[in-house]
Amino acid sequence: MNDPASLTLQQEIARELEVAETFEVEVEIERRVAFLAERLTSTGLSSLVLGISGGVDSTTAGRLCQLAVERARDAGHEARFYAMRLPYGVQADEHDARLALSFIQPDHVLTVDIKPASDAALDAVLAAEVSFRDAYHQDFVLGNIKARQRMIVQYVVAGGHHGLVVGTDHAAEAVSGFFTKFGDGAADLVPLSGLTKRRVRAVADTLGAPADLVHKVPTADLETLDPGKTDEDALGVAYDDIDDFLEGRPVDEAVFKTIVDRYRLTDHKRQLPIAP
Numbered sequence: 001m002n003d004p005a006s007l008t009l010q011q012e013i014a015r016e017l018e019v020a021e022t023f024e025v026e027v028e029i030e031r032r033v034a035f036l037a038e039r040l041t042s043t044g045l046s047s048l049v050l051g052i053s054g055g056v057d058s059t060t061a062g063r064l065c066q067l068a069v070e071r072a073r074d075a076g077h078e079a080r081f082y083a084m085r086l087p088y089g090v091q092a093d094e095h096d097a098r099l100a101l102s103f104i105q106p107d108h109v110l111t112v113d114i115k116p117a118s119d120a121a122l123d124a125v126l127a128a129e130v131s132f133r134d135a136y137h138q139d140f141v142l143g144n145i146k147a148r149q150r151m152i153v154q155y156v157v158a159g160g161h162h163g164l165v166v167g168t169d170h171a172a173e174a175v176s177g178f179f180t181k182f183g184d185g186a187a188d189l190v191p192l193s194g195l196t197k198r199r200v201r202a203v204a205d206t207l208g209a210p211a212d213l214v215h216k217v218p219t220a221d222l223e224t225l226d227p228g229k230t231d232e233d234a235l236g237v238a239y240d241d242i243d244d245f246l247e248g249r250p251v252d253e254a255v256f257k258t259i260v261d262r263y264r265l266t267d268h269k270r271q272l273p274i275a276p
């Protein structure tokens with residue numbers, strides 16, 4: 001789309017999501033580590049908490065967290081990073097999560113199985129005779145329960161350890177609203193904010209993350225009936241196209257429409273609750 005109105009809208013959305021026009025990976029790493037360390041020291045809180053899935057976003061954010069707590073400790077502040085494994089039962093790509101942890105080298109690893117609590121929530125709702133369209137709809141809703149259950153567990157740990165919950169939201173997810181509202185969308189600090197997906201990968205690569213994780217195909221992996229479903233399948237648009245859109249490059253008409261439609265439809269997810 002090259003017409004002036006479309007280009008203006010594209011630029012407005014990128015500006016709204018704080019996507020920088022230029023990108024210097026080392027500068028961005030320093031800025032984001034400094035941000036996390038400063039938040040710890042200025043709030044007087046003493047830990048960061050983040051779920052590590054085995055995907056590139058949490059691998060990247062997790063390493064930034066560990067570098068930040070080390071920096072805060074060097075400055076004489078008490079600071080620890082709690083990396084959390086939060087599988088729903090047994091996770092198919094558990095080996096990637098382990099690889100991520102061995103790269104991140106977190107101070108602590110805590111594992112909580114979110115399956116019993118997630119299933120119990122769904123069972124209690126079914127017992128109250130709430131019904132869904134079909135098994136796929138019910139499974140989709142259970143997926144959002146999983147994301148919110150992870151949020152609950154991370155806030156339990158933050159509450160117990162004077163901590164801040166870190167989220168992995170970045171511009172390519174924010175523009176499409178591809179997160180669970182008050183689930184993985186809920187966090188105190190979002191160090192990847194404003195980055196496109198390829199910029200997140202560049203940060204991961206520069207930090208020295210294993211290539212398999214840097215280039216891993218993104219998945220929310222929330223649907224039991226469709227395990228490992230790729231984000232791009234769910235979104236109907238490729239991250240490369242979303243990144244081009246956000247970085248101000250021309251994209252074709254269908255891509256432009258899909259992104260702008262999703263952006264508008266999910267506006268409520270990027271705002272505080274709506275009041276009269």
Ligand SMILES: Nc1ncnc2c1ncn2[C@@H]1O[C@H](COP(=O)(O)OP(=O)(O)OC[C@H]2O[C@@H]([n+]3cccc(C(=O)O)c3)[C@H](O)[C@@H]2O)[C@@H](O)[C@H]1O
Nearest residue numbers: 144147177178179180181183184219220221222231234268
């Ligand atoms: N116009 C409006 N104004 C105010 N609120 C509005 C609203 N429309 C819906 N809502 C509220 O929002 C709710 C729908 O939002 P939500 O509950 O989030 O649900 P929804 O957006 O339907 O589903 C979440 C999507 O994000 C994906 N996801 C989730 C978690 C992680 C990842 C990942 O990439 O890892 C991806 C997941 O696969 C799914 O496609 C509605 O039930 C309603 O409560």
Ligand SMILES: Nc1ncnc2c1ncn2[C@@H]1O[C@H](COP(=O)(O)OP(=O)(O)OP(=O)(O)O)[C@@H](O)[C@H]1O
Nearest residue numbers: 051052053055056057058086087168184218219220
């Ligand atoms: N199985 C899990 N264990 C721990 N945390 C998880 C798990 N699944 C999701 N999360 C948390 O939810 C966040 C959102 O998931 P998302 O899939 O967007 O990120 P990712 O898996 O790190 O990277 P990618 O988007 O490339 O798959 C993760 O970054 C992580 O913090």
Ligand SMILES: [Mg+2]
Nearest residue numbers: 053055219220
């Ligand atoms: Mg993932």
